[in-house]
Amino acid sequence: MIEFLMPSLGADMEDATLIEWKKKPGDTVKHGDIIAEVETQKELIEIEIFEEGTIGELLIKEGTKIPVGTVMALINPREVTSETKKEEKIIESIPLQSIEEKIIESIDAPKVEDLSIKTAPLVEKISEDNDLSKITGTEPDETITKDEIENTQEIPIETEKQSSIAEAIRSEVVAAMSQSNREIPHYYLEKRIDMTNVLAWLQVANSKRSQKQRLLPIALLIKATAKSLLEFPDLNAIWDNGLQLKKDINIGFVVSLRTGGIIVPALHHVNIKSIDEIMDALNDIIPRARALRLQSSELSDSTITLTSIVDGGADTVFGVIYPPQVAIIGFGSISEQPFAENEMIGIRSCVSVTLAGDHRATDGLTGSRFLVSLNKHLQNPELL
Structure with missing residues (x-):
């Protein structure tokens, strides 16, 4: 029993x-x-x-x-019968093609400038919190605007109960952050990453997709984070009377509530999800998080947290570790910046990435190597 x-x-x-x-x-x-x-x-x-x-x-x-x-x-x-064992054996014998191979095979790269769907720069980040599939411009090549997104939003009717729940969430976050500052010896690292390849790859990929299937930069940031965590598993862990590594990579994604405050639902098994599956998960979980309708595992299963800033916001965000996790990753606003490469200076689309780590679990060397790995994966978005 x-x-x-x-x-x-x-x-x-x-x-x-x-x-x-x-x-x-x-x-x-x-x-x-x-x-x-x-x-x-x-x-x-x-x-x-x-x-x-x-x-x-x-x-x-x-x-x-x-x-x-x-x-x-x-x-x-459940009773394990001979039929059950037979079915499990058949399933185990089926070869699985890796997600990465399927993505690579599906890439047929047209020219970057040959696009039928465009978005204004501000929309790129607004759309991280909204489903662009409901938005259409008046012309095939028309840029989707901020107003078009806002005009399609369903405005939730805020109830007194929702307000009290949101206030309780803020109180819990305050308590957790206070505990974090008291008990966790933080160290902080920052690295600037060139996002030009990522944005160019997204333009090519989205030119072959419907609006409902569009990918956003955050999906690639999450996937690259998961791939780097496979190389540095000590960051995908909790601290509970010692370091406890987690097999699954469940990334907690910070969502701002319309009533104020934040909530951090978990995106499960990100390491085995494709970029499309991550995008689908975001489109599903963000509205449910804002409606305060999450499942228990989505609130308790995070193994590490990721927080990001919308375009036009702060250049850099330094997170506070959510206990019992041992790290939090912050992505600032993507912006055009002077960038030196091969003894030449140019303008590139860059993002500031930060890592706050628990010094009981890892040190600055591990954290630094993680950020280098993250940069490596983002420079090769076609392999994500």
Whole structure:
């Protein structure tokens, strides 16, 4: 019999109230199914299950406040039959082509200037938070403007409950950041990275895509970050009575709330996602985060955090590590800057990248090599 426990959904969370069971005794469940909805101080959260089996008994009544770690339900594990083993063996025998190979094979590079979709520079960052698939210009080659994006936005009606939840989120962030400054010995590094190749590659890639399929710079930044973390796994970890490395790369992505404050949902398994899959995940999770409708794993599974600044904002952002993580990466605004290369000075599109690391887990040498690796991957966007 498997015990399903009330998970911890935040650094300072102690309990939550069970609002509704989504499953009943006798129901079959599998990894990722939603088993219940609970309410914390900050929002309603759907709780996922990570086992396979049949619901045996629900031990907690709806409306009950549950401390973290309490047994909520008993689950009969899935029986492994000879047929199951046969199916698993067949699946294991299927060769998988790497995501990188599929991306490389799909590239048929037309000229950079041969574009049918254009966006104003400001829109490039605004669109990171919005779905451009609903926006069309009056002419095929017309530049999409900021006004066109804003005119298509659905304005949410803010309720008193949403306001109180947002205020609770701000309070939790303040508590976590205070804990971080008290307990974590930070070190900070910064590197300027030339983004010209990335932006040129995006122009070529987007010229062959519909507006709904457009890629944005942030998707490549996230993918490059994941590839560099594979080389420096000590940064993809938590500190809990010592360094604990994480196998999965779940990048927490900072999302600003319309009511003020931030929330940091996790993008799961970024290391095995393609750039298109990362873009789809962003388009899905950002509106749900702003509506405060995230699942429990999306709030608790981050192994490292990434924060970015929109165009026209600050050139550099220095993050504060969110405990128990051991690093946070910051991307400033992409802007045109003087850039020296091969004894020549030119104007290039650059971004300032920062790393804040926990000195108990890593040191400046590891952090510096990570930033060098990140730069290497961004100079070869076709390999991402």
